[in-house]
Amino acid sequence: MTSIYQVGAFWLISLAIIFAAIMVVASRQLVHMVLWLAVCFIAVASMYFLLDADYLALVQIMVYAGAVSIMMIFGVMLTQRPDLKECLLFNNQLKLATLVVIVVLALTGGLTYGARWFVSGATVPADTIAHIGTLLLSKYVIPFEVAAVLLLVALIGAIVLAKEVKPGARSRD
Amino acid sequence: MYHAWLVPLLPALSFAVISLLTKQWKWLSATISIGAMVSGFIIAAFIAVGVLQHPGLINHPLVYSLRWLSMPGFKVDAGILLDPLSAMMLFMVTLVASLIQIYSLGYMRGEKGFSVFFAYMSLFGASMLLLVAASNLLELFVAWEGVGVCSYMLIGFYNHKISAREAAKKAFVTTRIGDTGLLLGLLSLQLIFGTLNIADLAQKIPQFQNIPLLITVAVLFFLGPVGKSGQFPLHVWLPDAMEGPTPVSALIHAATMVVAGVYLVGRMLFMFASVPPVMELVAWVGGFTAIFAASIAITQREIKRILAYSTISQIGYMMLGLGVGSLSAGFFHLWTHAFFKALMFLGAGSVLIGLHHKADVWEMGGLIKKMPITAVTFVVGGLAISGIPPFAGFWSKGDILDATLASGHTVLFVIGSFTAFLTAFYIWRMIFLCFFGKENPENHPQESPLVMTIPLMILALFSTVAGLIGTPWWDVWGRYIHFGTYVPPVANWPLMIGDTLLGALGIYAAYLFYCKDREKTKALAARQWFGGRLYDVLYHKYYLDELYMWFNHSMVDGVARLMYLFDIYVVDGIVNGVGAFTVAAGEGLRVFQTGRLQNYALVFFLGVLAVGVLLAFTGPHATLFLGGVR
Amino acid sequence: MPALAISPTNFVLLASVLFAIGLFGALTRKNAIAVLMCIELMLNAVNINLIAFSRFVTPQLFTGQIFAIFVITVAAAEVGVGLAIIINIYRHRLSVNLDDFDWLKW
Numbered sequence: 001m002t003s004i005y006q007v008g009a010f011w012l013i014s015l016a017i018i019f020a021a022i023m024v025v026a027s028r029q030l031v032h033m034v035l036w037l038a039v040c041f042i043a044v045a046s047m048y049f050l051l052d053a054d055y056l057a058l059v060q061i062m063v064y065a066g067a068v069s070i071m072m073i074f075g076v077m078l079t080q081r082p083d084l085k086e087c088l089l090f091n092n093q094l095k096l097a098t099l100v101v102i103v104v105l106a107l108t109g110g111l112t113y114g115a116r117w118f119v120s121g122a123t124v125p126a127d128t129i130a131h132i133g134t135l136l137l138s139k140y141v142i143p144f145e146v147a148a149v150l151l152l153v154a155l156i157g158a159i160v161l162a163k164e165v166k167p168g169a170r171s172r173d
Numbered sequence: 174m175y176h177a178w179l180v181p182l183l184p185a186l187s188f189a190v191i192s193l194l195t196k197q198w199k200w201l202s203a204t205i206s207i208g209a210m211v212s213g214f215i216i217a218a219f220i221a222v223g224v225l226q227h228p229g230l231i232n233h234p235l236v237y238s239l240r241w242l243s244m245p246g247f248k249v250d251a252g253i254l255l256d257p258l259s260a261m262m263l264f265m266v267t268l269v270a271s272l273i274q275i276y277s278l279g280y281m282r283g284e285k286g287f288s289v290f291f292a293y294m295s296l297f298g299a300s301m302l303l304l305v306a307a308s309n310l311l312e313l314f315v316a317w318e319g320v321g322v323c324s325y326m327l328i329g330f331y332n333h334k335i336s337a338r339e340a341a342k343k344a345f346v347t348t349r350i351g352d353t354g355l356l357l358g359l360l361s362l363q364l365i366f367g368t369l370n371i372a373d374l375a376q377k378i379p380q381f382q383n384i385p386l387l388i389t390v391a392v393l394f395f396l397g398p399v400g401k402s403g404q405f406p407l408h409v410w411l412p413d414a415m416e417g418p419t420p421v422s423a424l425i426h427a428a429t430m431v432v433a434g435v436y437l438v439g440r441m442l443f444m445f446a447s448v449p450p451v452m453e454l455v456a457w458v459g460g461f462t463a464i465f466a467a468s469i470a471i472t473q474r475e476i477k478r479i480l481a482y483s484t485i486s487q488i489g490y491m492m493l494g495l496g497v498g499s500l501s502a503g504f505f506h507l508w509t510h511a512f513f514k515a516l517m518f519l520g521a522g523s524v525l526i527g528l529h530h531k532a533d534v535w536e537m538g539g540l541i542k543k544m545p546i547t548a549v550t551f552v553v554g555g556l557a558i559s560g561i562p563p564f565a566g567f568w569s570k571g572d573i574l575d576a577t578l579a580s581g582h583t584v585l586f587v588i589g590s591f592t593a594f595l596t597a598f599y600i601w602r603m604i605f606l607c608f609f610g611k612e613n614p615e616n617h618p619q620e621s622p623l624v625m626t627i628p629l630m631i632l633a634l635f636s637t638v639a640g641l642i643g644t645p646w647w648d649v650w651g652r653y654i655h656f657g658t659y660v661p662p663v664a665n666w667p668l669m670i671g672d673t674l675l676g677a678l679g680i681y682a683a684y685l686f687y688c689k690d691r692e693k694t695k696a697l698a699a700r701q702w703f704g705g706r707l708y709d710v711l712y713h714k715y716y717l718d719e720l721y722m723w724f725n726h727s728m729v730d731g732v733a734r735l736m737y738l739f740d741i742y743v744v745d746g747i748v749n750g751v752g753a754f755t756v757a758a759g760e761g762l763r764v765f766q767t768g769r770l771q772n773y774a775l776v777f778f779l780g781v782l783a784v785g786v787l788l789a790f791t792g793p794h795a796t797l798f799l800g801g802v803r
Numbered sequence: 804m805p806a807l808a809i810s811p812t813n814f815v816l817l818a819s820v821l822f823a824i825g826l827f828g829a830l831t832r833k834n835a836i837a838v839l840m841c842i843e844l845m846l847n848a849v850n851i852n853l854i855a856f857s858r859f860v861t862p863q864l865f866t867g868q869i870f871a872i873f874v875i876t877v878a879a880a881e882v883g884v885g886l887a888i889i890i891n892i893y894r895h896r897l898s899v900n901l902d903d904f905d906w907l908k909w
Contacts, residue, residue: 002808010809014817021821021844025828030836037840044847051814051858056868060850063875068843068882075836075886079893090831091902093775097830100778101823107785108819117811117859124862131865132872140869147876154880161887164894768905771838775830 009050016043028089030076034069041065052124055132177253177306180216180263181316183209185299191292202288206295207274213302214267217260224260224653231257231653236308236372247363254308254371257653258504262305262436265508268635269428269515270298272628276519277420279625280526290330290418297323301429305436310359310369313437317355317401320430321348327425328417340413347410351400355437358394365390371440378444391444391451395458398434403485404492405462411485415477419522422477427484428515432507435491442500442656456496456577460585460592463489467595471602475532476521479603483558484514486592490573493589499576500656505643506573508650509565512639513557516632517600520551523625524607527618534603539612543619546626548608550633555604557636559597559676562669565640571672572643575665590675597679605687814855822848835889835899839882846878 020040027033041064048057125131136144187209191202224230238252274294281290300319307313329341363369365386366377381387398404403411414426425431438445438455445451463486470482487510494503525532527544541548557564560571570593577586620626643650645664652659765776825844832838850871857867893899 007809010813014813017817018820018824021824024840024844025824025832030834033837033840037843040844041847044851047817047851048854051854052862053854053858053868053871056850056854056871059872059875063879064843064847068879071882071886072836072840075839075889078890079836079899088833091771091833093771094831097775097827100775100782100830101827103782103786104778104826105819105823107782107789108822109816111789112812112815112819115812115815119811119859120862122862124858128865128868132868135865135869136872143873147873151876151880154884158883158887161884162890770901770904771830778826778830 013047034072038065038069055129180213181299181302183213184295188292188296196288199287203291206291210271214271217263217267221260221264251312252308253306266429273420273424276625276628279622327421328414337416340416344410344414348400351396354393354396361390375443388448391448398438402431402434402488408485412481423515423518427518428511438495459489459492460588463592464588467592470599494573497577497580501651501654502572502576506569509569509639513554513636517554523547523621534606537607538610541608550629553633555600561676565636568640594675594679597676598683601680601683602687811859818848818851839885
């Protein structure tokens, strides 16, 4: 990855990701948060393109930028209250959390800086979707199925949890 | 013969089925239990035939086993060991148990816990059969404890009665003393020889040189049979065990379980025979127990208690036979005794049912008119135990006395002979008091139903003929069950005649005292003449129970009190201290439990950081940080 | 320009910055939904790492990409259930302020 376009793209996208992420954390309005989150997700997706993971990039856009963001919007709307704006953005452990985050950053940064990676010279095959599809249904078929079951369970669980209990309805338990 | 494992398994299954599924349906439960036992009997009969056809099994038992558990230096195989000895026991146990279960149908009719009773009986059968067939001493020990538990549960079967509960506890605790010894013996065998397989031990022990060590092991080992088989001084539980239902007394405390000790000694006779001093001990304990229990039996009044002491005494005989080195004589007596003692217990149970559980023999009398079958079968049992030819007891008891004399134990021979006289006397005292003489107008006895009398008749038949397979002229028994080389027996006429005379003399004396003399004046006079004191001593069983109680109160309670103080001040102090510390620590740490999610997450990440920093600077990749010092 | 060449280091540094930002938000934001979003940021940081390694270290095997797919799956499930829980709590307490939710004790 030495072409000038790639390098330039990397720095550009990185800046976009970090900026969007900071905006997510710093926004006062929850709706703004979600919008910046979507921007961040799309930026990450373009980073995946840069990494030759086109399938993942599509998934990222569909699942994260699409579905998750929409769900977040719903969540925000369903729990919206007028007095939200007045209250403090951060809780009382701000300082300690800042310290922890800085140390985490220093630690990972320090470790990464000194690391020497084993870089394979090979390139990613062109048709990633075919490869991933074959792998998912052969070598990783059991995790794949488990993930499917997990999604189903999560779906049912979310419905049960979020279902409104009517005041007149008889309690089942 | 390869299906012998089914014999213990069937009753075990029956126990499981009854206790889990069919407890609600009484007759179904009883049918399952009896069916399992009878099937076991049929298999055991085929096994017995098979063993008779293969004389090679005498010296080379058939063993088949599975690896039970295995760890370095310690392997246990569980399996089945078949030789004439175990085949005979399987046959005898299943036969007697089947008959007694059938009898229980009548005896336990209408009792509470009918199904539970049969479940316990099945479990007992399974344990006993496993004990008999076990090829490994650890397996045998498991079964040994299994019969102990069943015995405990069945003695305490009428658990609404305090006396039954106490008796159950007494039985359990007393046998436990012996079992501890047995367990120690087992462990030492494992330590010394590295195996508990009976067949392997039989190879290794006779070659073992360290005699003092082996003596210790054998004595420890012998404690188990002493406890289980009710030998002096651990016999005290057996008479109290009569609190259980009579079929239980017949099955467990007369015919089968109590002879488990004898069986164990017989099974391990190769070990005992290697250490002559222990053999002497076995013989003397047996002989002493025999005369000791017989002398107590003379004075007892309750019908089942007399039989209980008689059982102790007869088991003493068996031990005597084994102690003088005659496996065949000891086990021959075991075989015959199982039949006639089960017969007499069941007869006693029939009497008790007829008299609505009035147990004092002095309040009975003349029952032969109302309960002819019970009476006649009982008389057969009495003849058998007294050693009157051709009944079973004559042959087996004669064998034991013969073996005792032949091995040069004159004193033991005299004791044994005198015991034979006493045996005849006390049994016939009971018979005359119960079944003959004038009737007690307060009693309204009636004959028991067929389901009870038929087992009595079958047992009476066996009590009559079971001894005929071991006569000096046709010694099938000795040819198959013996220890060492087989010596064909010779008819010892003086001894046989003497035996018979002794038995007859005992019966005649009982007749004089308790039957001919209607008012029992002579008996009372004799009691006076013996001196009330001796009578009292005998009647109170040599005050052994009192002695044990005294020991318990003074010594054990004293130590216990010491322990109690220790417990209060030291143990409790530590425990309470730990508790107080925990409470204080909890109070202190409560501050940190805010219940707020993000606090927890923060602390969690602090922990992660701590680990990360630690690894980054001290771990194997410490040089990675910022390129390290490269 | 070898100094400017993009190596895994760049990606890992990017991921750790993104992770740190997400962590900061998750630890400090009071709103429960905001916390949920920050957790998504952290998961995305992980995914960047996975895919970068997949690209540079084992480009032919796709292991990292497959892992990323599973992470996305689990994240989707987590968002769904998490939002449902938050809505449920909101219904009972009329609050999404995590500081109010301190009944995670005793």
